[in-house]
Amino acid sequence: xxxxxxxxxxxxxxxxxxxxxxxxxxxxxxxxxxxxxxxxxxxxxxxxxxxxxxxxxxxxxxxxxxxxxxxxxxxxxxxxxxxxxxxxxxxxxxxxxxxxxxxxxxxxxxxxxxxxxxxxxxxxxxxxxxxxxxxxxxxxxxxxxxxxxxxxxxxxxxxxxxxxxxxxxxxxxxxxxxxxxxxxxxxxxxxxxxxxxxxxxxxxxxxxxxxxxxxxxxxxx
Numbered sequence: 001x002x003x004x005x006x007x008x009x010x011x012x013x014x015x016x017x018x019x020x021x022x023x024x025x026x027x028x029x030x031x032x033x034x035x036x037x038x039x040x041x042x043x044x045x046x047x048x049x050x051x052x053x054x055x056x057x058x059x060x061x062x063x064x065x066x067x068x069x070x071x072x073x074x075x076x077x078x079x080x081x082x083x084x085x086x087x088x089x090x091x092x093x094x095x096x097x098x099x100x101x102x103x104x105x106x107x108x109x110x111x112x113x114x115x116x117x118x119x120x121x122x123x124x125x126x127x128x129x130x131x132x133x134x135x136x137x138x139x140x141x142x143x144x145x146x147x148x149x150x151x152x153x154x155x156x157x158x159x160x161x162x163x164x165x166x167x168x169x170x171x172x173x174x175x176x177x178x179x180x181x182x183x184x185x186x187x188x189x190x191x192x193x194x195x196x197x198x199x200x201x202x203x204x205x206x207x208x209x210x211x212x213x214x215x216x217x218x219x220x221x
Contacts, residue, residue, distance in 0.1 A: 043080070046073055050070045054070060
């Protein structure tokens with residue numbers, strides 16, 4: 001019994017190639033060997049010991065007892081291994097499900113980014129439309145304060161006719177003023193001539209009166 005070689009302490013003499021295992025591989029191998037940590041290593045050790053005892057059994061009863069113990073231990077190991085494989089398969093399905101969910105989330109995030117970009121474009125377009133509408137409303141208010149082009153042309157035509165009428169009136173008034181100026185000049189000339197005639201008549205009257213006076217004062221012969 002003391003000479004039994006334990007599997008955990010067995011070291012082969014052959015040189016094995018060094019293999020670097022990832023964390024997932026280490027965990028997977030550990031689960032396959034130790035199951036869920038319920039002592040599968042101990043069961044395997046017991047199975048090896050039972051097998052050695054069965055090989056070294058001295059009687060048929062002892063051999064049968066060790067054989068039954070080996071079968072029981074094998075059943076436990078098979079059950080634990082089956083449970084471990086089920087857990088492993090479930091974990092694989094969960095990982096696949098998580099990968100699928102992760103891809104769906106990535107697609108949702110990408111779609112959300114596209115929607116955000118589209119919303120930003122729509123907001124900028126709405127702001128541009130609102131600005132143009134405000135400018136249009138302001139321009140419309142300015143235009144409303146000015147008269148219509150047709151009405152403006154009618155007013156300009158009426159003003160042109162009125163200006164032409166006033167020009168005729170001005171010419172008529174100027175003609176009348178010129179006529180009055182000429183008449184006034186003739187009147188002044190007539191008055192001047194009349195005044196000159198009156199002065200000449202006065203002088204003549206004075207001369208005649210002087211002559212008459214001198215004749216009256218002179219004695220007769």
